[in-house]
Amino acid sequence: EDQKKLHQQILLNTALENKDIHNFRDEFLSLHPYDQARFFIEIDPVHRKQVYYFLSPKEMAFLFEQLEIEDEEYRKLLSEMLPQYAADVLSYMFTDNAVDVLNILEKDQVASYLTMMDQGEAQEIKDLLHYEEYTAGSIMTTEYVAIEASQTVRSAMFILKNEAAKAEMIYYLYVIDEEKRLVGVLSLRDLIIEEDDTMITEIMNDRVVYVSVSDDQEDIARRMKDYNFLAIPVVDFQRHLLGIITIDDIVDVIDEEASEDYSKLAAVSDMDSPSKS
Ligand code: ATP
Known part of the structure; x- marks a missing residue:
């Protein structure tokens, strides 16, 4: 299994080096979006730029949905993309996930992405952006049947x-x-x-x-x-x-809650053990 992963990585890196869109897409799109995301986040910005050229905004949106990275990193990735490409990626994401990403950007940045989107889509996202953090409205999606x-x-x-x-x-x-x-x-x-x-x-x-x-x-x-x-x-x-x-x-939500509780516990136990400081 590890051997296979390594082999895939080499193939992908070689394809990127050679600007070989055909082989890259063949190999990359056969991966689960989670594995795509893991590969993508490890490579350097120059190679990432290549990936933006090789993948459609829709394909990038699937990958984006799988990323579990810090706010700072989301900002960095979006700034690497051409603005229209970034706006398209956001509009192909499920609205709740797009809203999560938009919530960490500056207000004028958000406004500028929204103007580059389909108006119906932009309106749905705008509506969701109004809900208070930690409420149902802030985590719901409008894509239901x-x-x-x-x-x-x-x-x-x-x-x-x-x-x-x-x-x-x-x-x-x-x-x-x-x-x-x-x-x-x-x-x-x-x-x-x-x-x-x-x-x-x-x-x-x-x-x-x-x-x-x-x-x-x-x-x-x-x-x-x-x-x-x-x-x-x-x-x-x-x-x-x-x-x-x-x-x-x-x-x-449960993950977040658990790590908050854990930090509180850790803080308490730090106070309890003066020998540690
Ligand atoms: P079970 O788990 O009992 O084997 P299932 O495998 O068919 O059922 P579930 O998701 O567990 O699938 O349950 C389906 C049922 O849950 C549906 O018949 C639906 O009426 C009910 N259900 C789904 N969402 C809601 C909801 N928000 N309020 C009330 N009932 C709901």
Whole structure:
């Protein structure tokens, strides 16, 4: 396994050295985005520049979603890219992840990226940027699948097929009324076992659990753990569906919380042991 990794690294580095776009793409795009990210973050800026030329903004967006780096490093990577390329990368990311990155940039930098994006996309991101840190709104994504209660299974399947590529998760379908109020939920499993002409109202679960857009992220983490959901819907005070929070973002919240607790513990134990200082 290690041998294979090393071999891949050599191939990739050689392709970069030789500005060999064909071999680079062949090898690089066959890697999982997580492994792409690991390779990418280790190479020097000159080689990274080459990678920006070799990959489309969409391909770079997948890689970007997998990075786990410090704020400073995100700023550095974005500044290495041509501004329009960076804006395109951000707009291909899921909105919640794009917002995380934009939140660490200067205000005028954010504004400038937003003007270079598709206007609809820019507006969705702008809306998300307004939510307070640590609230549901700040970690939710707007890429979910919603269907209307008045639809049949057939038309719901049609919508799902159309939205699937863009949605962050497709296992739960959220059911809304004409006013976009959340009225139900069903899983993909619930949907595909039904007959085409069955009405969604007949099969949906109308006891849907949701969180409010201003709820604290740690409370949401606990709730998701209790219910064992893969995602939870986020609503405003009138129950309008605004977004969803997926389990991967909750894992990040739990990680953050754990490392904060750990730092506190470490601080306490430092005070306890004067011999250490
Ligand atoms: P199980 O875990 O019971 O085997 P499953 O594998 O089909 O079920 P789950 O994700 O556990 O998948 O559960 C699917 C069910 O969860 C769906 O029928 C759906 O009604 C329900 N569900 C999903 N999200 C919510 C929610 N926010 N509120 C209430 N119910 C929900």
